[in-house]
Structures are given as structure tokens and as C-alpha cells.
Amino acid sequence: MKRYIHLLxxxxxxxxxxxxxxxxxxxxxxxxxxxxxxxxVADQNKAIAQLNNILKALPNAEIEVVCHSGALPMVLKxxxxxxxxxxxxxxxxxxxxxxxNTMRRxxxxxxxxxDGAITVPSGLAEIIIKQEQGWAYIKAGN
Amino acid sequence: MKRYIHLLxxxxxxxxxxxxxxxxxxxxxxxxxxxxxxxxVADQNKAIAQLNNILKALPNAEIEVVCHSGALPMVLKxxxxxxxxxxxxxxxxxxxxxxxNTMRRxxxxxxxxxDGAITVPSGLAEIIIKQEQGWAYIKAGN
Amino acid sequence: MKRYIHLLxxxxxxxxxxxxxxxxxxxxxxxxxxxxxxxxVADQNKAIAQLNNILKALPNAEIEVVCHSGALPMVLKxxxxxxxxxxxxxxxxxxxxxxxNTMRRxxxxxxxxxDGAITVPSGLAEIIIKQEQGWAYIKAGN
Numbered sequence: 401m402k403r404y405i406h407l408l409x410x411x412x413x414x415x416x417x418x419x420x421x422x423x424x425x426x427x428x429x430x431x432x433x434x435x436x437x438x439x440x441v442a443d444q445n446k447a448i449a450q451l452n453n454i455l456k457a458l459p460n461a462e463i464e465v466v467c468h469s470g471a472l473p474m475v476l477k478x479x480x481x482x483x484x485x486x487x488x489x490x491x492x493x494x495x496x497x498x499x500x501n502t503m504r505r506x507x508x509x510x511x512x513x514x515d516g517a518i519t520v521p522s523g524l525a526e527i528i529i530k531q532e533q534g535w536a537y538i539k540a541g542n
Numbered sequence: 543m544k545r546y547i548h549l550l551x552x553x554x555x556x557x558x559x560x561x562x563x564x565x566x567x568x569x570x571x572x573x574x575x576x577x578x579x580x581x582x583v584a585d586q587n588k589a590i591a592q593l594n595n596i597l598k599a600l601p602n603a604e605i606e607v608v609c610h611s612g613a614l615p616m617v618l619k620x621x622x623x624x625x626x627x628x629x630x631x632x633x634x635x636x637x638x639x640x641x642x643n644t645m646r647r648x649x650x651x652x653x654x655x656x657d658g659a660i661t662v663p664s665g666l667a668e669i670i671i672k673q674e675q676g677w678a679y680i681k682a683g684n
Numbered sequence: 685m686k687r688y689i690h691l692l693x694x695x696x697x698x699x700x701x702x703x704x705x706x707x708x709x710x711x712x713x714x715x716x717x718x719x720x721x722x723x724x725v726a727d728q729n730k731a732i733a734q735l736n737n738i739l740k741a742l743p744n745a746e747i748e749v750v751c752h753s754g755a756l757p758m759v760l761k762x763x764x765x766x767x768x769x770x771x772x773x774x775x776x777x778x779x780x781x782x783x784x785n786t787m788r789r790x791x792x793x794x795x796x797x798x799d800g801a802i803t804v805p806s807g808l809a810e811i812i813i814k815q816e817q818g819w820a821y822i823k824a825g826n
Binding site: 422423424425426430432446450453454456457458461534536537538539541542 | 579580611612642643646663664666667669670671673674679681
């Protein structure tokens, strides 16, 4: 009887992948430069959710999140709405990078950034150079 | 006389490409992963128009349309506003792919998708992998 | 005394790169296809600012700005809100390209374009082909 239930479960799972939680697509190393330009609470939550989805599918992806323009608040200690999400992603190797051009306009200093975040002289230049090095480009959000 | 009219027409057409309908740019095979993230009626129409424009210019382009996040309704039988446009594009080889992460959140099953649509475990992972394989990336919409 | 001030200044500059103006990242040649799809005044200003930021960081970047869809007004003589910005960027080698599909819909002719702008049969096809040729892709705006 137990055997039949196992068999049934197996068939059910195989035929209905949507009943499962998010699937691993592969374990290879992937390189992704992830651009965030918007900073409303919904945008911040969306970015974190998208990053988690990438890591569920591609657990060994190396991801750099470039926050520039309207997205700076996401990586500012005092303003970020997703601190916990950032810390969790950092613990999995995700790098958060703030654009120094944007920081200068916002009068933000390195001390204002969430712990572990790095800065890049220009967010757009960073995205260009990463693509030239073979990294895939994703523009976040809707 | 007729000859002169032909000549005139020829000169006119050559010098005013904007009087012509959309031009073929080349007949080569191109690979394009086309990301759609928004699902309002205007967004759906825009995506279909952009896909048709690509195929007018690059008639042998191989295109995969990844619908995730807010764009899922576009490929749901009951909600799509552009069913006819999708069918026409599919007949030209365009593949419509729905993100299983998004489907799970929306409680949509494979049966709910428009005929011929495929699913991918993660829309973003799909876009990353396609780029790694040399496909060009276009993020749809305004 | 002067020596100490110099030393102090040196330390200050080294430790606070954010006090400096935008940094040059490198002098290499980079190739960037920059997509603009929105045409409100804020969008036009944003695009020009982003292009200037790229050139500050990568002074030898070769940039083609593809204006299509809602972004056509940016390169129309009568409607552009950023004529001066475009002329300055053109003097640095930036190419502005208008999509002929969009021009046809807007009933705009080549004479309507800002001086020096070129046209491409399809903005999206142009972006696809440039990526295939190794150009980095940036989608402008927020």
C-alpha cells in the first residue's frame, strides 16, 4: 500500500512541477550584473525577490547588483527597506555596489552605505565593463 | 512616358525610404531573448508590435519571449489581450515562455497558458542563460 | 607648513574619493548601444546625464544612442528639449540614431531630425545586431 502511495506521489510530482517549490536549473557558475535604478519600497522588495529567484535557479551564480540613480536608497543604511534581504544575499556572495556619481549627487558617503556594500565610480560604466567580460545583464523591475 | 514614370518612382523610392513599409535589414539568423515584465493592455500590444518590428527587419530571427512578473497575463488563455498576435508570431517560430515562479505565485497551471506556450523554471535564469549562449537581450516596453 | 597642507590634502583626497569629481575608469575603447524609449522632458534630461556619466568614466567609449518608440521627440529638431546636450555629445563622437519604424508612425522625415542624427530601419534590430557584434547594451532611464 505504502509503495503505491509513493508511486502515486512520484507520478504526481513528475507531472506537476508547479506543485514543487522553485527549481534548480543548474549548478554551473553564471555571472550576472543586475541593474537597479528605482528605489520605492515596492522596487526594493521586487529587486530582492528577483535576486532570490535567480539564486534558487542558479545557486552558484555570481551576482553584482549595481544600484544607481533612483536606487541608491536601497543600499543606504538609514533608508534601505530591505536590509535583512541584502544581508542574506551578501551571505550567499551577492555583491551590492553603489554608484559614486549618484552618491555625490545625494551627498552620501561610504559610511552611509549598508555594511559590505562596495562603490563603483560609475554604475553605467560598471555594467558596460561587466558585459564586455561576458557577464549577463539584467535590468531589474517592471 | 511610362518609362519616365518608372524612373521617377525609382528615384523617389530610393531617396525616400520612409515612404516604404518597414525594411528588411538582413536575412541572417539572429537570436533574441525578449523580456516582458508588464501586463497592461497597452504593454501587451506594445510587446506584440515590437516583436513584429523585429521580424520585419530580421525575418529569420529566432525569438524567445520570456513573460514573467507582471507580464504573465499576456500568456494566460483567459486574460491575454493579444491572443491573435501571439498565434501569428508563433506561426513564424516565435516561442512564448512563461516563468514558473510567477505562475506559482499566480496559482496558474500549464493548462491555463495559451496553446503552444512553454514554461521555464525561472524567467530571469532563462534570460541569463540565453545571453551566455550568445543571444541578444531586449527588455520590452517603454 | 605648506608641505603639511599638501600632505593633509593628499590624505584627504585619497581617503575621500567622493570629494573628487567623476572619475575616469579607463581609457580603453568600449562599445555601447544605448536604448532610449521614453521622451518626457525628464527622460530626455536623464538620458543626456547618463551619457555624460558614461563618457566621464570611459572617455573613449563609442556610443550609439538608439531613439525609438516614445523617445523619438528627443531627436526631433522642433521637439527636442536637449538640443545643446546632443550637440555636445555628438562633438565627442556619440551617434544619435532614430528608428524609421517610429518615424513612419509619427510622420517624421529625415529633415525633421536634429543635425547629424542618422536613421536605422528598426531600432530594435539595430540593438540586436550591435549586441551580436559585442557591444554592451544599456537600457536608459529609471
